[in-house]
Amino acid sequence: MRRALAAALAAAVLAATAPGAVPAAIADSAPASAPASNVAPLDVAEVAPGVFVHEAPFALIAPANRGDIANLGFIVGDDAVAVIDTGGSVATGAALLAAVRAHTDKPVRYVVNTHVHPDHLAGNAAFAGEGAKIVGHHKLARALAARAPFYREQADRQLAPADAAQSDFLAPDIAVEGTMRLELGGRELLLEAHPTAHTDADLSVLDTATGTWFLGDLLFAGHLPSLDGSLTGWLAEMDRLAERPVARVVPGHGPRAMAWPDALVPQRRYLARIAADVRALIAEGRSISAAAESAGLSERDAWALFDEFNPHNATAAFQELEWE
Amino acid sequence: MTATGRHLSSAALALALVAGGLGTILFLTPASAQEAVQPAAQEPAEATWEAIRFDVVGDTAIGTGEGIVAIEAPYRAHDAAIVPIDVTAHLPEGRTVKRMTLVIDENPAPVAATFTFGEPQADMAVSTRVRINSYSWVRAIVEADDGSLYMSKRYVKASGGCSAPALKDADAALAQLGKMKVRFPEGADKAAATSTPITVPSASTTADAGGAKRLKAQIMIRHPNYSGLQMNQLTQLYIPAHFVNDIEISQGGRMLLKMEGGISLSEDPTIAFDFVSNGSPVLDVKAIDTDGKIFSGAFPVDTGRS
Numbered sequence: 083m084r085r086a087l088a089a090a091l092a093a094a095v096l097a098a099t100a101p102g103a104v105p106a107a108i109a110d111s112a113p114a115s116a117p118a119s120n121v122a123p124l125d126v127a128e129v130a131p132g133v134f135v136h137e138a139p140f141a142l143i144a145p146a147n148r149g150d151i152a153n154l155g156f157i158v159g160d161d162a163v164a165v166i167d168t169g170g171s172v173a174t175g176a177a178l179l180a181a182v183r184a185h186t187d188k189p190v191r192y193v194v195n196t197h198v199h200p201d202h203l204a205g206n207a208a209f210a211g212e213g214a215k216i217v218g219h220h221k222l223a224r225a226l227a228a229r230a231p232f233y234r235e236q237a238d239r240q241l242a243p244a245d246a247a248q249s250d251f252l253a254p255d256i257a258v259e260g261t262m263r264l265e266l267g268g269r270e271l272l273l274e275a276h277p278t279a280h281t282d283a284d285l286s287v288l289d290t291a292t293g294t295w296f297l298g299d300l301l302f303a304g305h306l307p308s309l310d311g312s313l314t315g316w317l318a319e320m321d322r323l324a325e326r327p328v329a330r331v332v333p334g335h336g337p338r339a340m341a342w343p344d345a346l347v348p349q350r351r352y353l354a355r356i357a358a359d360v361r362a363l364i365a366e367g368r369s370i371s372a373a374a375e376s377a378g379l380s381e382r383d384a385w386a387l388f389d390e391f392n393p394h395n396a397t398a399a400f401q402e403l404e405w406e
Numbered sequence: 407m408t409a410t411g412r413h414l415s416s417a418a419l420a421l422a423l424v425a426g427g428l429g430t431i432l433f434l435t436p437a438s439a440q441e442a443v444q445p446a447a448q449e450p451a452e453a454t455w456e457a458i459r460f461d462v463v464g465d466t467a468i469g470t471g472e473g474i475v476a477i478e479a480p481y482r483a484h485d486a487a488i489v490p491i492d493v494t495a496h497l498p499e500g501r502t503v504k505r506m507t508l509v510i511d512e513n514p515a516p517v518a519a520t521f522t523f524g525e526p527q528a529d530m531a532v533s534t535r536v537r538i539n540s541y542s543w544v545r546a547i548v549e550a551d552d553g554s555l556y557m558s559k560r561y562v563k564a565s566g567g568c569s570a571p572a573l574k575d576a577d578a579a580l581a582q583l584g585k586m587k588v589r590f591p592e593g594a595d596k597a598a599a600t601s602t603p604i605t606v607p608s609a610s611t612t613a614d615a616g617g618a619k620r621l622k623a624q625i626m627i628r629h630p631n632y633s634g635l636q637m638n639q640l641t642q643l644y645i646p647a648h649f650v651n652d653i654e655i656s657q658g659g660r661m662l663l664k665m666e667g668g669i670s671l672s673e674d675p676t677i678a679f680d681f682v683s684n685g686s687p688v689l690d691v692k693a694i695d696t697d698g699k700i701f702s703g704a705f706p707v708d709t710g711r712s
């Protein structure tokens with residue numbers, strides 16, 4: 083009952099905020115004859131032919147931003163479209179779908195989730211009507227099973243009631259173990275399931291046609307990285323990632339497209355600093371609270387949202403590294 | 407003290423099993439985001455404590471812990487599922503510490519753990535990490551050998567710690583379940599002295615009256631320590647409470663410390679404590695979880711530098 087009412091409210095809010103049915107088209111790409119939609123499309127830019135990215139602001143999920151805090155994208159093939167991450171609410175997912183429809187009327191065949199965090203996949207449900215298959219790391223389903231109830235409670239705190247009520251964390255239909263190729267018609271995506279790094283279910287997406295690599299939260303730029311997997315795993319995985327010759331990368335949080343491997347430098351420096359500081363504190367017999375207060379502080383001026391994430395990172399790092 | 411440790415832990419467990427749908431918030435959500443919704447700073451109410459006090463200590467009078475018991479915890483938790491708590495005590499002349507009970511008023515199972523000391527000692531230092539479900543008083547109640555109680559408390563702003571998902575790396579965690587480690591952090595005394603302004607004298611001294619060496623040991627056990635409040639979305643059922651509810655540490659056959667309860671201890675539970683070495687070169691650790699699984703290990707005592 084409460085849910086139905088909230089959904090109705092959400093529809094009303096969406097209708098009220100939509101600036102008419104005219105999508106904001108990018109100059110050289112004609113709007114397709116999209117199905118009637120009164121959702122304002124997300125702002126996207128074409129970073130390579132057929133590869134579109136929405137660059138999100140650095141922020142925490144809040145009612146006003148509707149969970150639009152993570153970079154999202156879509157890739158258009160001859161036959162179909164693949165969406166990469168869907169945003170922190172169904173409303174943001176719907177706005178991403180509107181952006182897709184502003185550029186093409188080809189069907190969305192796949193929704194790829196780069197990992198389990200709500201700011202990247204809470205918008206999945208917006209694509210349910212497209213018949214898209216949700217694709218994720220083979221450990222994503224388990225991670226979601228363990229976390230979704232908690233994320234749902236969290237949404238109640240972070241989003242407006244109408245947006246929170248829509249929260250529905252859909253599990254993947256297709257599980258990627260190792261690598262997998264997705265065909266979009268004359269265009270192939272290479273998906274890779276990574277060992278535990280940012281989380282234990284990180285998945286990257288390479289558009290082989292343009293060499294554009296969506297790294298999800300394996301890469302943060304400008305926005306402080308958040309650690310929810312394994313610090314040593316992430317440091318090791320970065321060494322492997324850095325060797326890959328690609329034309330550009332798309333971070334989960336940061337500029338819409340960046341040069342590789344230069345884009346990795348600050349994140350590597352920060353995570354190495356945290357590891358070194360925490361190891362030193364452990365060797366000195368200092369406590370986990372001391373780590374939360376002092377590890378990584380030399381990096382403070384280099385990042386957005388440092389105070390919001392650093393103590394949490396230091397705590398997680400301490401819990402991991404004290405077992406070494 | 408009318409309530410025994412055993413009584414406490416079963417009551418605590420019952421409370422936890424009854425509780426459902428609790429917990430809110432925050433994973434990867436910084437505490438600062440909640441700041442705005444907080445009422446103006448004033449001493450938070452103690453209605454919950456008044457309601458649970460009898461279950462915890464019966465009608466025994468509780469003396470002030472001022473100058474006797476010190477409890478340290480972050481006022482605002484960085485991670486509600488891993489809140490560090492440090493308790494130290496120095497009892498009045500002639501009394502020794504028998505037991506210390508850690509209570510988190512607002513947790514579904516308020517009694518987090520009870521620590522019982524095997525050797526008579528006037529000083530006590532115990533550190534652990536706990537899950538805290540909502541803004542709460544955290545109290546340390548020390549029971550002396552004559553039955554008198556001393557209590558100190560701290561207010562901690564944390565939310566969602568009990569329902570926060572465990573296992574950052576689920577496969578690694580399961581593969582290592584039950585693995586133990588014991589550390590003898592060398593500079594711990596110095597660290598405690600600099601990071602927490604404890605007014606209680608003593609626990610940081612390195613030699614007892616008799617000149618015996620005072621050591622600090624940290625016991626670590628790999629275990630998800632499920633609180634019973636984490637839910638599995640696929641089954642829509644709460645993951646059953648499954649935690650280490652009994653840890654006994656002894657040196658040369660003499661019990662040093664016993665932890666009972668443990669429902670609110672964090673994933674990979676850890677206990678650091680001070681003890682006066684009896685000279686035996688081995689610490690034996692035996693732990694039992696709520697499934698009856700037994701974990702044990704023997705660790706060489708490292709007396710540290712000098």
Ligand SMILES: [Zn+2]
Binds near residue numbers: 197280299
């Ligand atoms: Zn993430």
